[in-house]
Amino acid sequence: MNRCDRCNVDVKTSSNxxxxxxxxxxxxxxxxxPVYTKNRQISGFVIHVIxxxxxxxxxxxxxxxxxxxxxxxxxxxxxxxMLAIDISVLLPIKNHWSFNGSISIVSIITCGLIVFIELYxxxxxxxxxxxxxxxxxxxxxxxxxxxIIKKYDKLDCLISLFILALISTALFVYNLVAKGVLWPxxxxxxxxxxxxxxxxxxxxxxxxxxxxxxxxV
Amino acid sequence: xxxxxxxKIKVEDRWxxxxxxxxxxxxxQNNEWNAVFRISVKLKEKIVPSILQxxxxxxxxxxxxxxxxxxxxxxxxxxxxRRTFPNVSKEILHPCQKIxxxxxxxxxxxxxxxxxxxxxxxxxxxxGTGACAFMECLITSYLMKCGNKLDLxxxxxxxxxxxxxxxxxxxFIRYAxxxxxSKHTGEKAFKLVGTKEDxxxxxxxxxxxxxxxxxxxxxxxxxxxTEFLAGLYFKSMLISQKDYNLKNKPFIISIPxxxxxxxxxxTLRNFSNFINVKLENKHFESELSEIINxxxxxxxxINKDYLMKNINSNVHxxxxxxxxxxxxxxxxxxxxxxxxxxxxNLYTTNFSNLGNINISDEFIPFVDKFEFLIGSPxxxxxxxxxISFNGKAELTFTSSIKEKKIEREFFRLLSSLGGKITLSxxx
Numbered sequence: 143m144n145r146c147d148r149c150n151v152d153v154k155t156s157s158n159x160x161x162x163x164x165x166x167x168x169x170x171x172x173x174x175x176p177v178y179t180k181n182r183q184i185s186g187f188v189i190h191v192i193x194x195x196x197x198x199x200x201x202x203x204x205x206x207x208x209x210x211x212x213x214x215x216x217x218x219x220x221x222x223x224m225l226a227i228d229i230s231v232l233l234p235i236k237n238h239w240s241f242n243g244s245i246s247i248v249s250i251i252t253c254g255l256i257v258f259i260e261l262y263x264x265x266x267x268x269x270x271x272x273x274x275x276x277x278x279x280x281x282x283x284x285x286x287x288x289x290i291i292k293k294y295d296k297l298d299c300l301i302s303l304f305i306l307a308l309i310s311t312a313l314f315v316y317n318l319v320a321k322g323v324l325w326p327x328x329x330x331x332x333x334x335x336x337x338x339x340x341x342x343x344x345x346x347x348x349x350x351x352x353x354x355x356x357x358x359v
Numbered sequence: 360x361x362x363x364x365x366x367k368i369k370v371e372d373r374w375x376x377x378x379x380x381x382x383x384x385x386x387x388q389n390n391e392w393n394a395v396f397r398i399s400v401k402l403k404e405k406i407v408p409s410i411l412q413x414x415x416x417x418x419x420x421x422x423x424x425x426x427x428x429x430x431x432x433x434x435x436x437x438x439x440x441r442r443t444f445p446n447v448s449k450e451i452l453h454p455c456q457k458i459x460x461x462x463x464x465x466x467x468x469x470x471x472x473x474x475x476x477x478x479x480x481x482x483x484x485x486x487g488t489g490a491c492a493f494m495e496c497l498i499t500s501y502l503m504k505c506g507n508k509l510d511l512x513x514x515x516x517x518x519x520x521x522x523x524x525x526x527x528x529x530x531f532i533r534y535a536x537x538x539x540x541s542k543h544t545g546e547k548a549f550k551l552v553g554t555k556e557d558x559x560x561x562x563x564x565x566x567x568x569x570x571x572x573x574x575x576x577x578x579x580x581x582x583x584x585t586e587f588l589a590g591l592y593f594k595s596m597l598i599s600q601k602d603y604n605l606k607n608k609p610f611i612i613s614i615p616x617x618x619x620x621x622x623x624x625x626t627l628r629n630f631s632n633f634i635n636v637k638l639e640n641k642h643f644e645s646e647l648s649e650i651i652n653x654x655x656x657x658x659x660x661i662n663k664d665y666l667m668k669n670i671n672s673n674v675h676x677x678x679x680x681x682x683x684x685x686x687x688x689x690x691x692x693x694x695x696x697x698x699x700x701x702x703x704n705l706y707t708t709n710f711s712n713l714g715n716i717n718i719s720d721e722f723i724p725f726v727d728k729f730e731f732l733i734g735s736p737x738x739x740x741x742x743x744x745x746i747s748f749n750g751k752a753e754l755t756f757t758s759s760i761k762e763k764k765i766e767r768e769f770f771r772l773l774s775s776l777g778g779k780i781t782l783s784x785x786x
Contacts, residue, residue, distance in 0.1 A: 143781070149767065150774040151566070152781040160564050160784030161767040174401070175563065175785035176472050179451050237390070238461050240431075355374050355439070356432045359683040 144169050189232050196224045218262065226255045241288065245302035249281050253309055267322070275313055275326035282306050282334045289341075300341060307334035373440040375424065379531035379673050380629035381483035385429060385436050385460060386694035387702065387737065391558050394482035395455040395734040398490045398746075399475050400498055401727040406471040407505070411447045414500035415469050417518045419444055421496050424527045424627065425467060425484065429460045431687055438466075438484075447471060453561045453785070454757070455479055455734030469497070474727070476501070479734075482629070487713045487731065488617060489627035492516045492526075494729075495718045502725050513719045523625065530624040535674035539667070545635065545705040548611035551596065551740045552603045553760030561735050564766045566754040566773070566780045567728070570715070570747050576776050580651045584745075585712045586658055588754070589614065590651030592710055592743055592765075593638050595772055599764035610638040613706035614658075618670070621663050632669050634661055635706050647772070703738045712745040723749050735759040743769075 143152050144166035146159035153159050153166050155174050204217040230251035234244040256269040256277070285299045285306070313327040345352075377385075384394045419426045426445075427438040445465040450472035458466060458481045467480040478494050485493070492515065500518040503509060511517045556562065570584075577587035589612055596610055618630045636657045642650065676682060682690070713731050730753050731746035740760040746753050754773075756766045763786075770780055 146782075149771050149782075151770055152779075153783075154567075154781050155783040156786070160782055160786045161763045161770060172473060174473075174475065174565075174783045175454075176450050178453055178785075238459060240462055351372065355430070355437055357434065358376060358432055358437065359434045 143171070186236065189236050193228060193232060196227065200224050219259065222258055223255065226251045241299065242301045245281060245285060245299075246305045249278065249302070249306055249309060252277060270313065270316065271323035272326055275310070275330045278306050278310050278313070279326075279330040279333060282310075282330070282337060286337055300338070303334065303338050303341070307331075307338055310334045370423070370426075370440055370442060373423070374430075375427070375438040375527065376529065377436055377438065377483055378529040378626075378628045378630075379535075379670075379677055380486075380631065382435070382677065383694055383698055383702070384481065384483040386691040387698035388457075388460065389695075389737070391457065392735065392737050393457050393460065394737075395458055395479055396482060396487070396490070397454050397477050397479045397730075397732040397734070398487070398494050399477040399730040399732070400494055401475045401730070402498070402502075402725055403474065403727055404505070404725075405474055406476060408447055408449070408471060410504045411469070411471055411476065411501055414497055414504055414518075415447055416444050417500045418493065418497045421516070421518050421520060421522060422493055422526070422627070423522050425480075425493060427466055427484065428462055428464055429466060429481075429483065430462050434683060434685070434687055435690070436483075436687070441465060445469070450475075450477060453559055454563060454732050455561055456559060485627055486617075486629045486631050487615075487711065488619060488630070491713065491716055491718065492627050495722075498722065498726070502722075507725060509719075509721045513721050515718060525625040526627040528624070528626050529628065530618070530622065530626045530630045531670055531674050533624070534622050534667070535670050536667070537671050537675055537678070539664075540672040540675055541665070541668035542672075545701065547608055547704055548637075548707045549600070549608040550738070551707060551760065551765070552600060553740050553758075553762045553764075555740075556759045556761055560759065561732075561785075562756075562758045562761075562763070563732060563785045564756045564758075564763065564770075565730060565783050566770050567783070568752050568754065568773070568778050568780050570750050570752050572777070572779055573752055576773070576778060579776075580648055582651050582655055583658075584752075585614070585710075586654050587651060588712065588743075588745065589636055589654045589658075589710055590647060591769060591772055592708070593650050593654070594647050595765050595768035596707065597638075597643055598768045598772075599762075607640055609640065611706040612636045612708055612710045615709075615711045616661060616666065618666060621666055632666055634658070699738070703736055706739070708739055709733055709736065709742045710744070711742075714745075715747045718748075728753060730755060732757050741765055 143154055144157065145152050146162065146164055146166050148164050149159055149162050151159070153170065155170055157168050157170060158165055200217065200221050203220055207214055207217045230248045234247060253274050256273050260266045260269040282303065285303050289299050310327065310330040314331040317324050317327045387394070423440060426441050428441050429436055430439045445468065447469045450470040454477070458464070458468065458479070460481065466484040467478060470477040470479065476498065478490055478497065480490055495514065496516040496518050499509060499514050511519060573584055577584050580587055580590070582590065592612060593610055613633050613635050615631045615633050618624070618632055624630055634657070636654055638650065638653060642653060711733055716729050726748065728751060729746050729748045731744045732755055733742035733744050735757065736742060741756060741758040744755050744757070758766070770782065774780055
């Protein structure tokens with residue numbers, strides 16, 4: 143065993159004293175800890191790169207538009223879309239959000255983005271009548287397939303399904319009042335609520351217990 | 360460290376409320392940190408991973424309360440039992456890496472390296488005593504599967520025992536009578552100065568010393584081992600930090616107290632409290648013996664009444680109606696703020712002495728030593744922990760700062776007092 147005369151201690155696992163760094167010899171036993179590999183968090187690094195790249199493009203676009211075109215058009219689409227991507231994609235990945243949280247935020251932000259594009263481009267109608275209902279329908283089916291294929295806990299997906307159903311209800315009511323195109327929103331309304339009711343029936347025994355868990359005070 | 364190839368098991372749906380002490384840890388965590396500690400055992404033979412895996416499965420059948428994940432409720436977090444067992448994995452990273460708290464993650468990990476098995480747990484799940492019980496069961500199972508004969512009647516937590524409901528109780532709630540409460544007062548403590556290590560790096564320096572040797576030195580100061588080591592720790596911090604502006608703030612060591620010694624409880628969940636031992640500026644030039652006397656004076660206040668007031672105070676806050684009905688995200692914000700303001704801010708460092716590990720002598724032929732490591736704190740730089748087994752004490756410093764001044768002064772001082780120390784490290 144090595145000895146550090148400066149610290150007056152025996153050194154068991156290395157040739158240098160771990161507290162003063164002095165070389166003590168080669169008579170040490172096996173290491174008690176492995177040679178560490180670096181804990182590389184590639185996802186965090188990639189997220190940073192994507193965020194800063196998007197920000198750089200947004201700033202460049204804005205500056206170019208102001209300088210050369212004297213107006214503020216495409217860059218606003220880009221900035222809003224960038225924000226939407228940051229909140230709905232990068233943030234959930236970075237913070238390891240649950241399936242529920244990720245699906246809910248992606249749905250809300252995407253619907254908001256479609257409405258913004260409609261309003262800003264003065265082409266209102268296509269989003270609320272067709273794009274959002276079909277998007278909500280796609281997300282609802284995705285949740286259902288996740289439950290079936292990945293065998294996710296039905297209750298874990300219930301909150302995201304509930305949020306999608308609320309969006310479909312809002313669309314249905316709006317299109318009814320505004321006398322817009324009804325059939326896409328009606329179909330998504332019945333599909334989403336139908337799935338929720340079916341799930342409730344399937345897991346009725348567990349529902350009470352799950353409510354007790356989630357709402358315990 | 361992602362969990363792959365998890366094996367599904369059939370279990371009944373079970374959930375548990377977090378115990379009183381566990382509530383703060385999920386809220387206090389951030390992207391880079393959460394409260395993790397480690398108990399390791401170094402055996403005399405090299406670890407066989409496949410046998411360790413079988414042993415872990417058997418141990419989790421004995422302690423189902425460990426096979427949990429943390430889930431978010433509307434008002435509080437709760438533990439939900441998992442339908443899979445985790446895999447053991449080879450140790451490749453620094454100790455006490457953050458444990459991800461998703462719905463599909465376990466709250467502990469079992470690692471192996473050479474002859475060593477390490478159990479790392481998120482602090483909400485259990486405390487040092489619970490971890491020791493889990494480890495005892497794990498190594499019993501492992502040694503038996505390796506073909507060794509152990510007298511199971513002499514073992515406290517055998518894998519053949521049935522799961523015990525008393526081990527799952529929240530003893531804080533059981534004992535809190537909510538009559539007298541302590542008043543949380545505290546002043547900001549001095550923060551150790553040093554160059555921060557990169558995220559995820561934890562420097563470990565362990566000094567091995569004979570318990571008798573340590574007792575004999577402590578006896579010269581008429582102190583217990585904990586009091587003596589706390590005094591020595593103060594002294595080494597003072598020497599190592601004297602070049603920095605001490606800013607009129609006191610040095611404060613937070614020492615956990617195992618409440619099972621004062622209140623009868625079999626729980627293996629959190630059941631500990633803390634005492635903050637303070638060294639004022641006026642004592643900065645004091646001799647070691649004077650510092651140890653100051654520690655002794657403050658340690659005298661630990662009795663059942665003192666602890667009961669602390670328990671009452673914490674449980675009262677938890678049971679407050681307005682606190683209970685606050686949504687979890689507001690609680691998270693408030694608890695995270697209070698952890699930074701009233702948690703680590705009120706002490707300089709942590710010193711946890713698990714003492715002589717309470718496990719059977721049956722293990723002596725197979726076990727070389729136990730180690731106990733406290734993970735990197737959120738804000739403070741250095742922690743100190745002690746565990747002893749078979750007459751040997753392991754004094755471990757875990758640090759997220761590059762300089763080794765405190766460790767150096769501590770072991771040099773101990774050596775100058777007659778301590779025969781053998782160092783090991785991951786540096």
